[in-house]
Each structure stands twice: as C-alpha cells, then as structure tokens.
Amino acid sequence: MEPILEPALETRPEQPYVSIAIEAPLSEWGKVNALVPEVFDWLARRGVPPVGALFYRYHSVADDVLSVEVGVPVATPQEGDGRVRAGSKPAGTYAVLVHEGHPDRIRDTFAKLDDWAHREGVEWDLVDGVWAGRFESYLTDPAEEPDLGKWRTEVAYRVVG
Template structure:
C-alpha cells in the first residue's frame, strides 16, 4: 500500500465543524446529509463526493473534523455551515479499499511511508494544514462496505 504524490489545485467547499470521539462518530456522519441539504437549499450542487477534513485529534480521544462537500465558486455561508478551501499543494494520496472501520490500516501505511521516505505532513499552528478523506463510493449505489473506496489525502510539508 503505497501513496502517490499529487499536485492538487485549491478546492472550495462548505462544511460543518464538530469535535467528537469515535464513540460519538454517528453525530459526525449525520452532518453529511445536513450539509448537502443546506447546500441544495441554497441552489448549489456539490462538484464531488463528501469530504471529512481533519484538523487535530487522536483516534482514542477527541477529533476535530469538518464534514462538507466540494463546490465550484462562492457559496454563501451561515453560522453553522462555513465556506473553506482545501489548499493547493503536494499531497500524499492513498485509496483505502473496504469498510471505513478498517481505515486505520491505511493511516498506518501512510505513517510508515512518511517514516521511510522522510516526507513530512504540513502543519500550521500545531494542527494539520490539510488532511482529508473523500468518500468516493455512494452507499446507496454500492451497499457492500467491503467494496467502498475512500481517498485519503495528507498535504506534504513544503
């Protein structure tokens, strides 16, 4: 399991930020349809699959995550739904195959790759500059979690 290195352009998105433990993750997952409903209610259409952008945290503790959808152009924000951008830059990209509950194996592979290659993750003020997952499989189309694909992207230090 080796990542590829990709140069990515800036990508606008809208999302809701939440802090939760893995035991509370159902609350985080519930944000996907909430943000989509808000987005379509404002006449906008996502330009890709939902994303989970991580800012800080550890699997055993609280995790700060923003759940959203990529958009093209400007979309107005609200108190709850904010507009943001995934910054342009070099990313280590790995596609996880299977149920999201087993994604820790892919995180471990990325960490091992980083140690082996000396590539470091980008940080800003002690937080991840940009670390996100893009859920490429729609469970309504493919109900078997063993066949799901999740793209994991970690921004690399310059």
C-alpha cells in the same frame, strides 16, 4: 479512476467547499456521520451542486477528541450561514492513498501512509498540532454500493514543501 494502492504525491489546486465543523470522540462518531445529510440538504436548498466526493477534513486530535469538518466540494466559493461555513482545500502537494473496504478499517490505510512517509522522509504539513490539509474523501456513493466492504475512500495529507 484506478485505485491508488501505493502512496503517491499529487499536486492539487485550491478547492472551495462548504462544511459543518464538529468535535467528537470516536465513541460518538455517529454525531459526525449525522452531519452528512445536513450538508447536502443545505446545498440542495440553495441549488448548489456538489463537484466532488463528500469528505471529512481532520484538523487535530486532543485527548481522543477529533476536530473535524464534514464537507462537500463546490465549483465556486459560497457564503456560509453560521452553522454551515465556507472553506477551501488548500493548494499544495498531497500524499494520497486509496482505502478499499469498510471505513472502520481505514486506520490501516492511515498507518500505511504514515509508514511510507517515514520511509520516504515526507513530512505532514502541521502547525502547532493542526493539520494544514488532512482529508478523507468518500469515493463510493452509498446509493449505488450499499456494501461497506466494497467502498473506496481516498486519504490525502498535505505535505511540507
């Protein structure tokens, strides 16, 4: 897949996933990252293969605390167990941009996407301050590329319309 160096609109179907939700400030982001192996272990114990990249789904930010899910796409809807829950990426049109480089610099990509949306008159799908679909998908497998500076991360925001 070629990187998307400029924002683009894409229509996407609904995609089931499993995830663990958490609220954390950026200063405690290690707690969010620590959920990654737990989600993959949950899938492995059930024999459910991932069908896409690990992602973070952002719901809202209040007082510097982010409400986020750490998730993995699956082929068919699953039953959650309380801690791990079933969900789905909603169908719709998304503004998409691929970030190349260290994840700590992803805010530059967020800003580029926000600036583009403002120029193009594109509105994010928000209801009462909660994003209907704001995803950060990690396209690079850390086992294959340990250099964070070479990672690729897709940013996709669902738009109104």
